[in-house]
Amino acid sequence: MDKAGLDPIDWPPAWPRVLDEDFGAPLPGEFRASPEDFRVEECLDxxxxxxxxxxxxxxxxxxxxxxxxxxxxxxxxxxxxxxxxxxxxxxxxxxxxxxxxxxxxxxxxxxxxxxxxxxxxxxxxxxxxxPRKLKRGVHRANRFHLRVTGAAAEDPSLEARWARLCRDGVANYFGPQRFGPDGRNLVRARALLARGWRKRDDRDGMLLSATRSLLFNELLATRIRHGSWSTPLPGEVVMLDGTASQFGVETPDAELRQRAARLDLHPTGVLWGVGDSAAKGEARDFEAALPERYPGLCRGLEQAGVRLARRSLRLALADPRLERYAGPAGGEALLTFSLPRGAFATAVLRELIMHPGL
Structure with a gap:
């Protein structure tokens, strides 16, 4: 904790990318030069x-x-x-x-x-x-059509990077928009939780959400460095792809690991709050490190009454497509894919391009 008794928050974060180990850091690129470069369509059932x-x-x-x-x-x-x-x-x-x-x-x-x-x-x-009001979170997925330009769009390794994401999945980071410009939502959240969260100071729960997102991303980053972000550990709680269905795994066997390799299921991480985590053993050890590093944030979420939940550590790209073509200023790439609700397209882009907004 710092001198004011507040948990340290390093910004910008050094959360690792999955592809860097094999491909190196991606080349610079642009993805939102105009609103038309970033198209999203909500999918209801x-x-x-x-x-x-x-x-x-x-x-x-x-x-x-x-x-x-x-x-x-x-x-x-x-x-x-x-x-x-x-x-x-x-x-x-x-x-x-x-x-x-x-x-x-x-x-x-x-x-x-x-x-x-x-x-x-x-x-x-x-x-x-x-007959009924449209409720939050009832859509199944979002379909994205993203135009990428710059050196990253002309990089010969782009197809190989894309193929790897399609095969192995994407780290399910919360995107930078969750944290506000320069992480300012986190600064506000840290101060609010330190003095005690009140709804009148955070009516839509944005600051609570930013805090949980930070803790989840830190957990995911640790699992990536450990090499276990896509592989179930002993005591893991796994989530079936495309659903919220979860179940615990005492000891992952060969069949379960094969299902994980096929993207049928994914390891999960905790969204911090009140309640006991269902994870056990080695998987729980990673989660237990969060209150050791961020005692004030974890305690503040619990005192605010936020309920513990879980989120998949990995995403599978649905119906992915990559197209390259020549644009007026050089090579361009069009990425098309679907993600389940709550997932961020920026988590996909940060593996493919270097951009200060990612």
Missing amino acids: FAPEGEGEHLWLWVEKRDLTTAMVARELSRCCEVSSRAVGYSGMKDRVAVTRQWFSVQLPGRESPSELVERLAVLGIRVLDQGRH
Whole structure:
């Protein structure tokens, strides 16, 4: 701890990349020169039923946060912010498509709503009625279309790097946007937890989330250095790919290791909070190091009442594709892939390009 009794937070972090050992550090590259270079589409497993008191809107936004769109819907429809629902938070500097819901019991859609939103850069692509509000975290995945430029896009080893990620998976780091510019969310979180977390100081839980994300990334970085980020350890809790289903493993056998190699299942790490970790043995030893290094952050999360959870240490890229082509300023690459909700495309990009924002 520092002189003020606060846990040390080193920024920028030196979290290791998986591919560096075999390929070296990636070359410099750009990935978001304009919002059109970063396209995201939310994937739901269901659609509006066609009737109900909630108006669902499938929208495309450009250079806007999800919260900004929610506020505009609240204003245009003359409802409270609580009447607006969405599943996931999407990047601002991007072109993204996602569903929103607005509770309008006994009311028709406001006249000229589509036109009013279009003026703000929000295109309504589809709409329908549904009996229920759209809840957070109900989408299954996000589909990404990312344009990469610069030396990294022209690197002859790009295909080999990409193939390795497709074969072995990607380290499931929380992205830098979770921590704010220069890690400022963590500085605020550390101070808040030191004096005692109160909801009025962190209404949407952003600072609690940033703290848990830091601790998870530190755990994942340690497992990468140890060489066990993708291999179940004795006492591991593993998660089935594409689901939240988990089970403990006392001693990994050959079949389980083969399933891990096929990306059927992944080791998990703790999202710190109140509760007892299901991990045991060697896997639990790695988790036990977190409160030793960050006693104030771990204790602060527990005192705030955050419940312990688990997150996969690894991601599998779904339907991945890499295309190269010549652009006006040199070689370009288009990366297309899907990730489960809660995963960050920046975790994929940091293995392929060197960029200060990663």
